[in-house]
Amino acid sequence: MTNLSQRSGLYLWATRIALALFSTAMFLILVKLGFWQLDRAEMKEQWQSELTQRQSSAPLTYDQLVSFPPTEQITGYRLSVLASPATQNIFLLDNQVFNGRVGYLALQPIQVTPDGPWMLVELGFVPAGLDRRILPKVKVITGEVSLNGRLYQKQANPMSSALMPEPGWPKRIQNLNINAISQLLDQPLAPAVLQPDHLDGFDLPHPWTPIPLSSQKHRGYALQWFSMALAFALLILYFIYSRRSKASTKQQDEVTVSNNSDRTNIDEMTVANENKTK
Template sequence: MISTVSVFALLVKLGIWQLQRSQEKADWQQELSFRQSQSELSYSQLLALPSNTLYTGFRLQTQASPAMEKVLLLDNQVYQGRVGYLAFQIMEVMPNRPWLLLELGFISTTANRSDLPVIQPISAPVMLTGRLYNKEANPMSAELMAEAGWPKRIQNLNLNQLSIELNHALAPAILQPDKLASHQLPHPWQPFPMTPEKHKGYAFQWFVMAAVFISIMGGLLLRQIKQ
């Protein structure tokens, strides 16, 4: 009896949790829409935001120059069924200020991991406009794990460890540009891997499972009573 109640309570709790996640996503989507409708931040405004800010969704417009004509490759990325890398370049916006990590886009890889893709880095000053984001940390592994040489393959976007690797401070957010004239690579990242509606769908499934479970257990209990 106790185990039956426990399982039923767990199924209901999972459904409620999915509903809460749905509301959180809906609130966050509303906040993102508001941020997207606002004027672009300047780089000085970005750096002046509180350190505990969630930067995702803010827009930025700034002139930048390549701090180095080298490319970073974020490993283990998948886009439209293809496996590859998300390429980045380090840009300088203002002298003696943190550098900006610019997303160049997704590029597929070959079966041979030793053959890194060749991407021509930005080599001249460029006007950048796009949205800022922070990728959620992987709970299983958040270490940079940078490999030697260039292009430099990394396993996670750990900005703190990357700044140590580069021996230079980095801005606390990554810029995904609206477009880059020099690069036509896709930009697959989106703020939400799952919509509020999907969370509601999962909640409905948990509640249905709870109802079916309690019906089956109730039927078994009635059968035992009759016997």
């Protein structure tokens, strides 16, 4: 019985320690996630400030664009070039959403200088049809055109950055992987896509979402994580308080029972003494 009682006591203490460690770890994880979202919000604010500054600065030249280091973030800079279509074939970037509609971003390679890298220009957003087997028809640039607009680079997909091109033209692709497109075309490409302010004869919209989530949304997520941490902490405190309250009540009941037992024994002894006296 003694060994069984000791094992039960050790098991109880081990369970309590495990629950305490788990609760502490969960609370710290929730708090850390909240601070991580605050860091993301601050980073997005800095990035938005940088984008605003780039938009107000003078446009880049094409030579400046192609001389950017591969690791340099180019999104937000403006560019002004005189270009011609390098090919009539276009790419359709899949799984794009604009104003609640699913579709494609149409991209066409253009040529700025005879011996320089080609460049992708965004023709605009094209809604997708009900049958994915039928690709939309998109008007393309056919002659020399003056282009003024802003540059962007899509963020890499953490799950997959593969181009996954489909046969034929227009060619549907799943990711804006410029290096992979360059290999497919067998031509060097500039490191960013040009989104023109206006294309004569084109009426397609040009979505602009360089920052997928705003700093306000990140702060909202941080508030949610901190609220969850607070709720979890209050739940643990309530659990501890209720356990202690139950333990205190049980102890009081045991004391009451013990006192009643002692009184019963005293009463029995008194009655026995009285009987002996008689």
